[in-house]
Amino acid sequence: MADAGIPAVDAAKRPAVSLRSQLLTRLLPPLLALFAVSGTLSYFGASHYADLVHDRWLVDSAEALAQRVTLSRGTPSLDLPEAARQILQWDTDDTTWYEVRGLRSGHIAGYPLVPAAPSTGVQRLRQASMYPGWISGARVRVASVPLQLDGFAEPIEVRVAETLRKRQSLAAELLLSVLLPQIALVVLAGGVIWYSLRRALSPIGQLAQALEAQTHHSLEPIDDGALPAEVAPLTQAMNDLLVRLRDALAAQRHFIADAAHQLRTPLTALKLHADEAARESDPQRLRPLVIEVQRAADRAVRLSSQLLTLARAEPSARVGEPVRFDLRATVFDAASRWVPQALAAGIDIGFLGGPQEGGAPIIISGDPDLFAEAIHNLLDNAIKYAGRGAGLTVSVAMSGPHTAQVRIDDNGPGIPRQDRRRVLERFNRGRATDDAADRSPGIGLGLAIVAEIVRAHEGSVSIVTGSSGKGVCVVIDLPLADLT
16 A cells, blocks of 8 residues: 555556667667678678689680680681580589680681670789670670780680679578678677676666665665666665655654644643633633633644644645745845834834845745745744844845845844754744733744745854844845856
8 A cells, every 4th residue: 555645656657668678679770780781791792702713713714725726827726625625614503605706807716605895894803804794695704815826916815704603602602601600699699688688687676676675664775785886876866865755754753743742732721721611601700711712722823824834844845946036025025014013012123125225136046935934933033032122123135246144133132042053943932021022932933944944945044142232133044046
């Protein structure tokens, strides 16, 4: 069962593709592309070397035939015994043709079907010219060797042509001998990648199990000693989150316990006075009981209101992005609402550095309504504890190139130095003076709320002696909003 307040993770919203699958889909395509490129290069390489081997055989055959050309009675002829002719044409896969031809006289010996060299696409191999051609509808490769006989002025050309079946078969064998090991290597590499990813990602599964084992009662940091260094930032962030969550839950439990304890007192008093008033029939004695019921109810309402404000100031309760607002306008707008209460309590309240004095806006980032609540609490405390005849000054000014300062300064009885830090904590009360307008005991949350709100705005709050040498001055330092 999911903890209250913690939404359950919808399984349908979980990633449909695992990290292992994503890595495989990113690693295997380049590997297959590399295999395709290698196969293409291997094909052209095999074709090249198969052509080269057979071209050399054609040139050797043409040169051997050229050595058999002699001059008999002034006429060139080919002295080729039948055994030599059979050796030349013994191949059962390819068909071989040869021709001896004079440059002007034309055909001398052999087969007149062997094509002449074209005007383009002729290659050189030793002294021979290599070029493609066609004989009886079959594609052939031709080697042509020039020959010059002593006593015969006409140049002679010896041509040998061969079909391409055997060289194509050799190219296929060479290609297959190269591709089979490559295919095996690709399969092996894929297996190694899959196994390596499985081993490398297994610590993430252990991390998930460790997180699933956590509960709100046991939020312990995760041991990341066995995890890869690349995962360390993630685990460190998770551990920081767990520590913050543990602290927040502890603070929440402490807050709930304190709130329950503090609410019990006014509610108990309210019930006792209400029970006593219910039993009382004398109107003269009933009135004081009703007044006590009213005071207890007021105290319970004030306490619940302060608890709600404190809950709003908690980091876990704040939602939305912070906004930029003018600190001067926010402070003096909130403080101006307390002028009637201050005058009724006999306190002289004044303002320094307000917008009406021509001060430039001081822009900070945060929640203006929440910060105004902090000013309300400070002025409530000051009016409550300063006493009749005291002076109270609210001021806002720049305290540095990147910081601003708010001061609530009074010349009342003050707070002992040893208590100044304690009163910023929750449920630590100050004591009202005898001539204070409100003699009811404090709740102990006003300054704690101020401290929490100031921390939420990345500032600091401190309590010092008033500028007159007595009383209290609450000093709030805040960073200015980033101009970017």
